[in-house]
Amino acid sequence: MDNSTSIRHRVLAGCIVGLLAMLALLLLESQFRPLAGEGLYFQRWSSETMMQTVSIEDLRNQPFRSLWYLHIQPPLYDGIRAVLAFLWSSDDSVSMLRHVDRSLYILWAFLYGMMGFVLFWWLSEITGNAVAFAASLLFLAHPACIFYATLLDTTFLSALLTLCFFYVLWRVKEKHDVAVTVLALSYLALFFTRSIYQWPWLFLLPLSLILMKYPVRKVAVFLCIAGLVVGLYTAKQLYLFDLMGNSFTGYNLCNSIGYHVNYSGYADQAERLQNPDPEKPGVLTRLRKVNGRINYNNEFFLTVNQDLLKKFKSMIFEAPLMYLIKTYGMNTLIYLYPSSQYTDHVIVDRLPQRSVYDRLFSFPVLPVLLILASLYWLKRADKFTLISAIGIFIPAAFIMFICIVFEQGENMRFKFFLEPVLFVFLFSQGYVAATQTIPNLLTRVSKAQGKNNIE
Secondary structure, three states: OOHHHHHHHHHHHHHHHHHHHHHHHHHHHHHHHHHOEOOOEOOOOOOOOOOOOOOHHHHHHOHHHHHHOOOOOOOHHHHHHHHHHHHOOOOOHHHHHHHHHHHHHHHHHHHHHHHHHHHHHHHHOOOOHHHHHHHHHHHHOOHHHHHHHOOOOOHHHHHHHHHHHHHHHHHHHOOOOOOHHHHHHHHHHHHOOOHHHOOOHHHHHHHHHHHOOOOHHHHHHHHHHHHHHHHHHHHHHHHHHOOOOOOOHHHHHHHHOOOOOOHHHHHHHHHHHOOOOOOOOHHHHOOEOOOOOEOOOOOHHHHHHHHHHHHHHHHHHHOOHHHHHHHHHHHHHHHOOOHHHOOOOOOHHHOOOHHHHHHHOOOOHHHHHHHHHHHHHHHHOOHHHHHHHHHHHHHHHHHHHHHHHOOOOOHHHHHOOOHHHHHHHHHHHHHHHHHHHHHHHHHHHHHHHHHHHHO
């Protein structure tokens, strides 16, 4: 079979995986829709409920200004909501919101299928088409995968983009010809989706790429492309808001050391101080969103963020060392909880396979599997392979570090960002062990039996 035919077969098989996954999820949603909140929401949360989103009315009325003056999160998700608000534009904001959220469920089902395609594509390069087909479907049955594919926030999108990003890094590590534009775009997609992928990555990624022997000239071009985009966006945030990240940073950091902030309590203060300037965009002056939830993009919360950052700095320097060790130890344990246990879920709570997957993807089984797989890989690695592997390990370790150190309470949700990547690593090591170790063992047994027969 020539190479072009092989690629066509892989594309066809990957598309079948993606299509089956998307249809299966839509059917699952349809089956459980009668039990959903308001006949629509599987966690009883709309996209408007999320703390990091702005009002759908502002996205309808002033889409570009709203995205320009967004300080609570990167703009990609609300950009998607703005497009859908335009398509479903209506004076009836509640009805428009429901149309937007229905469309998001369909779009997230498509992303669920895309995750199946990417998993298949990556694993097929390691194992072969048939095994990769089965393995990708195996991960898609993971309750956490179904959970976040039916949660109207950026968790699933972030996990998919992280999977794509690490696939690109893996190809760099394996000495494939990876275009600089592909590398830059895969990173920038994450930059505009999640706040954990902000400017510090411009120092981290070049180190990883150099360790993986990516050509220095290409590293420089990557830095120019990504650095220009990141620099312009960060400069805009600094100019408008005096921020280098997002305005939830103070809240997250205080939470991370056990100082749990009643963030909604600040709404009363904001209401008393409310004196909207008609010249300012609604996304900065609106206090309540369509469903009555607080608009945390209100400019008042910029001051709150600064106050909480000061609070965190004073607490982190005054706290006893043992307290910090216990606190971050707790964060680590929460990180290792089953990802599907973030909230109640109409579908996931009824899945028969949940207990098995929850055990596999949580403490203590997941750390043990990762240690065993790593030791097995190290046993076969040479010096140069090890250096390249460090290059791809650094970004993964950095993501884990941020998800543990910058939050307390939702850490298990953040673990899902890496779960598809971890699955690829675990499954690939298991496959290599099965295809190399077991045949060798059988050969030894056969030789031993032959020797006994001769004797």
